[in-house]
Amino acid sequence: xxxxxxxxxxxxxxxxxxxxxxxxxxxxxxxxxxxxxxxxxxxxxxxxxxxxxxxxxxxxxxxxxxxxxxxxxxxxxxxxxxxxxxxxxxxxxxxxxxxxxxxxxxxxxxxxxxxxxxxxxxxxxxxxxxxxxxxxxxxxxxxxxxxxxxxxxxxxxxxxxxxxxxxxxxxxxxxxxxxxxxxxxxxxxxxxxxxxxxxxxxxxxxxxxx
Numbered sequence: 001x002x003x004x005x006x007x008x009x010x011x012x013x014x015x016x017x018x019x020x021x022x023x024x025x026x027x028x029x030x031x032x033x034x035x036x037x038x039x040x041x042x043x044x045x046x047x048x049x050x051x052x053x054x055x056x057x058x059x060x061x062x063x064x065x066x067x068x069x070x071x072x073x074x075x076x077x078x079x080x081x082x083x084x085x086x087x088x089x090x091x092x093x094x095x096x097x098x099x100x101x102x103x104x105x106x107x108x109x110x111x112x113x114x115x116x117x118x119x120x121x122x123x124x125x126x127x128x129x130x131x132x133x134x135x136x137x138x139x140x141x142x143x144x145x146x147x148x149x150x151x152x153x154x155x156x157x158x159x160x161x162x163x164x165x166x167x168x169x170x171x172x173x174x175x176x177x178x179x180x181x182x183x184x185x186x187x188x189x190x191x192x193x194x195x196x197x198x199x200x201x202x203x204x205x206x207x208x209x210x
Contacts, residue, residue: 007040007042008042011033011036012033015032015033034048054163055163056156056159056160059153060156060159064110064113066109068113070117071117076117076118079118079121083097083098083101083121083125084129087129091129091135094125094129095139098136099139099142100143101118102115102118102143102144102147103143103144103146103147103150104147105147106144106147106148106150107147107150107151107179108153108154109154110155110156111144111147111154112144112155114144114147115141119137119140122136122137122140149178150179151175151176151179152175152176152178158173158178161173
């Protein structure tokens with residue numbers, strides 16, 4: 001390896017350690033890395049700050065702002081109340097409604113942000129239904145994961161790949177190019193989790209005689 005590559009890898013390793021320890025703020029670490037690359041001549045000044053004008057960065061930041069707005073305005077709490085009202089005491093209904101809601105919102109927002117929003121909702125719902133939070137947390141995480149394959153803006157990798165295709169003069173993705181794949185996966189997951197919940201309920205009924 002040449003000296004420049006060793007320098008880049010070393011700086012990235014330092015950044016990972018700082019991110020992991022949490023002793024330094026993440027934004028300060030990121031700024032430190034950018035400045036170090038510029039001062040060492042690894043990047044030019046325009047290259048170092050080109051990301052701040054990238055449409056993908058602006059869009060992702062906007063999606064996180066929308067997600068935080070949903071929490072602060074109480075929309076997440078309203079959704080949780082609606083889920084409990086619609087599902088009643090049925091765990092199967094709750095699983096299906098939860099996964100559909102998360103997958104639907106995650107298709108148009110940051111899927112990671114949607115999962116973060118729904119974690120307190122799921123905890124509240126599980127307490128209300130007197131069920132283990134893990135039985136709702138796993139479907140929540142999978143619904144958020146699959147929602148990233150529903151639309152172009154659902155997850156940052158989709159936007160990055162699309163930008164690279166356009167930069168190379170190739171045909172990019174449309175907004176719903178990946179929807180058939182994501183929709184198929186979401187449908188399969190819904191069936192699997194609903195079936196598992198129904199099977200567990202019947203097995204419990206046979207065991208207890210209820």
